[in-house]
Amino acid sequence: MRRAEPETRGEILAAAARRFAATGYRGTSLQDIATAVGCSKATVLYHFANKEALLTELMAPAIAMLQALDDRLTGLTGGAAQRVAAEGFVDLAVRFRREIALLRGEFPELLQQPAFAHIQRMSERLLDAMAGTSDRPAARIAALVLLAGISEGCAEFVDMPDDELRPALLALARRALEPVPDPIHD
Structure with missing residues (x-):
C-alpha cells in the first residue's frame, strides 16, 4: 500500500x-x-531537480561551515594558519560526520561535479593552511594525512559523543603537524 x-x-x-x-x-x-x-x-x-540537487542541499550546511573556515584562514600563515585550520576542520568534521560517512570514498568523484567545484579550491586552501603555508614536503604530507585521517575517524566513530571525539582529534592534530614558525608570535 x-x-x-x-x-x-x-x-x-x-x-x-x-x-x-x-x-x-x-x-x-x-x-x-x-x-x-x-x-x-x-x-x-x-x-x-535531480540527484545532484538533493546532495547539494544535504551538504549545504557543511559547505557553509567550510566557507566560513576558508574565510577565517584568509591572510593567516605559519602556526596561526595551522591552529585555525586544525581546530576549524575538526569542528566541521565532528559536526558533519554523518554526512562524511554517507559520502565515504566518493569525495574525489563528487568534487568533479560543477556544483562542488568551489569545494576543491577551499580544500586546497585548507591543506595549505594545515601545512602552515609551508611548501616543505613533510609539512604538506602531514597536513594531507591529517585531513584524510580526521575525516575517516569521524566517519568511523560516527556515534562517539562530540565531547570525546573532538579532544581526541585535536590532540592528534597537535602531535601530527610539523611546527611552523608564526611570524607574529615567534
Whole structure:
C-alpha cells in the first residue's frame, strides 16, 4: 500500500541521506529514494531537480561551515594558519560526520561535479593552511594525512559523543603537524 505524498522536502532529504549511507551516492537512484519515502519519482523531482540537487542541499550546511573556515584562514600563515585550520576542520568534521560517512570514498568523484567545484579550491586552501603555508614536503604530507585521517575517524566513530571525539582529534592534530614558525608570535 502506498503512503501519502511526503509532507516536506525534509522527508525526501532524510531518505536520500539514508540511501546514500547504505549504497553510496553513485549506487542510489532517484527511484530508490522515492521508494524509501513511499512516493513517486515524479514527486521527488517536483521537490529536487535531480540527484545532484538533493546532495547539494544535504551538504549545504557543511559547505557553509567550510566557507566560513576558508574565510577565517584568509591572510593567516605559519602556526596561526595551522591552529585555525586544525581546530576549524575538526569542528566541521565532528559536526558533519554523518554526512562524511554517507559520502565515504566518493569525495574525489563528487568534487568533479560543477556544483562542488568551489569545494576543491577551499580544500586546497585548507591543506595549505594545515601545512602552515609551508611548501616543505613533510609539512604538506602531514597536513594531507591529517585531513584524510580526521575525516575517516569521524566517519568511523560516527556515534562517539562530540565531547570525546573532538579532544581526541585535536590532540592528534597537535602531535601530527610539523611546527611552523608564526611570524607574529615567534
